[in-house]
Amino acid sequence: MIREAAIPRFKVDENGNVVPDVHAAAAIIYNPETGDVLWEEHSQDQRSIASITKVMTAIVFLEGNPDLSEQAFVERDDVRRASVTHLRANERVSVEDLLHLLLISSDNAAARVLARVSPWGTEGFVARMNEKAMELGLTSTAYSDPSGLFADNVASAYDMARLIAYAGGDERISEIMRKADYQVTTSRRRFTIHNTNALVRRPDIDVRGGKTGFIQSSGYCLATLLKLPDVDQQVAVVVLGARSNSGRFIEARNLLSWLTSKAGDLFGRKQGDQ
Numbered sequence: 432m433i434r435e436a437a438i439p440r441f442k443v444d445e446n447g448n449v450v451p452d453v454h455a456a457a458a459i460i461y462n463p464e465t466g467d468v469l470w471e472e473h474s475q476d477q478r479s480i481a482s483i484t485k486v487m488t489a490i491v492f493l494e495g496n497p498d499l500s501e502q503a504f505v506e507r508d509d510v511r512r513a514s515v516t517h518l519r520a521n522e523r524v525s526v527e528d529l530l531h532l533l534l535i536s537s538d539n540a541a542a543r544v545l546a547r548v549s550p551w552g553t554e555g556f557v558a559r560m561n562e563k564a565m566e567l568g569l570t571s572t573a574y575s576d577p578s579g580l581f582a583d584n585v586a587s588a589y590d591m592a593r594l595i596a597y598a599g600g601d602e603r604i605s606e607i608m609r610k611a612d613y614q615v616t617t618s619r620r621r622f623t624i625h626n627t628n629a630l631v632r633r634p635d636i637d638v639r640g641g642k643t644g645f646i647q648s649s650g651y652c653l654a655t656l657l658k659l660p661d662v663d664q665q666v667a668v669v670v671l672g673a674r675s676n677s678g679r680f681i682e683a684r685n686l687l688s689w690l691t692s693k694a695g696d697l698f699g700r701k702q703g704d705q
Contacts, residue, residue, distance in 0.1 A: 440685045451689045455682050456650060456672025457588040460690055463596030463656075463667055469690065469697060474588040477571045478671050481644030482537045483591055483654050484579030486598050487560050487572075489534055492545045493603055494563075499527035502618075509543045514580060516540035523618040531613045534604065536624035537643060542578035553577075564590075567597060582648040591654040592667035599640040599656040599665070608640040629680045630655060636687065639665055643679070653679040657687060662698045666690060 442452040451458070451470060459474040461467070468474065507520040517532060518524065518540040524532075529545050532538035546556035557574055564572040571587035572594075586594075599605045607613075611631050614623050626632075628641040630653075641655030650672035658665050668686050673679035690697070 440681075441689060449689075451686050453670070453682055453685070454674060455670045455679065458670045458682060458686065459588040459592050459668070460686055461589070461592035461596065461667040461669070463593070463599075463665060468589070469666065469693075470686070471589070474592075474669075475571065477585050477587055479582045479646065479649035480579065480584055480586045480591060480671065481646045481649040481652055482539075482579040483586070483594075483642050483644040483652055484574060484577065484584045485533050485537060485542055486591075486594055486604075486642050486654065487563060487574065488542050488545060488577045489530060489604050489607075490594075490598055490601070491556065491559050491563055492530070492549055493601065494559075495550060497526055497549075499525065499530070501526050503529060503544050503548045505540065505544055506547070509547070510540045513539040513543070513578075517615065517622060517624060518544070518617070519619070522620075524615065528615045528617070530603075531607055531610070532615060532624060534607045534642065535610060535613050535626045537627050538624075539578040539580055542576075546577040567593065569594060579644055580646065582646060588669040588671050591671070592669045595640060595642065595654040595656050595669070596665070596667045599667075605640040605656070608642065609638055628653065628655065629677075630657075630683060635660075636684070645676070650674065651676055651679040653683055655683060659691065659694055659698070661691070662694050664694075664698050 440452045457473040459471040460469040502523045529541045532541035546553045560574040569590040572590045575581045627643040631638045637658040639656040644652035654669045670682040
């Protein structure tokens with residue numbers, strides 16, 4: 432549970448400015464409309480990103496406008512040592528449901544299935560992920576698997592802010608990432624999955640997209656696209672290497688609290704021009 436007492440958390444920097452007091456390894460607030468970094472700490476450091484990887488998995492898979500109603504067969508290798516998965520071998524599930532499993536419940540087997548059934552196959556899919564990162568100018572980003580289970584899936588907070596903003600522009604992806612819950616139907620059963628991004632359940636935060644990640648080497652991570660409450664403006668907030676599951680959401684809310692207090696200065700001129 433997110434502890435209200437932990438928010439807000441600010442400090443004074445060497446110039447006397449009130450800034451966020453972040454305990455995560457890296458963090459950033461990014462304006463995707465202007466490309467401005469509104470605040471950052473170690474945002475260019477390359478770190479393991481865990482399941483934030485799955486944002487690129489969704490982007491690449493959807494490049495060819497696939498038939499989302501197509502049924503995919505889950506193979507035994509897809510679920511073997513998948514760590515987090517709701518899928519079972521030898522069942523069929525629609526591509527649409529696989530995308531929901533990928534982005535809502537961070538299902539690793541779903542990532543493997545999508546990569547395998549893509550036009551590139553698994554190895555070609557990962558290569559295409561890296562090509563897409565280059566095309567988007569994500570110079571600190573590299574992928575070695577589609578799920579994020581491998582520690583050498585790496586990026587900077589800056590790159591992931593740009594990536595989540597890019598993904599948020601695709602309604603097929605952002606519409607899924609905004610859902611708190613979703614019912615999956617396979618050839619054998621039905622079950623409900625829940626979003627790993629706890630911010631989507633907060634009525635005081637307008638989440639336009641987001642993805643969590645965790646493996647031991649990455650710590651607890653979050654990349655999310657938020658809409659500010661008092662100005663018509665989206666911002667990307669990324670936290671990498673937080674100390675706990677709840678900590679990444681506390682950090683993100685802390686950054687949003689600071690940004691909201693500065694919104695008049697940062698976005699007031701634009702708001703007045705409208």
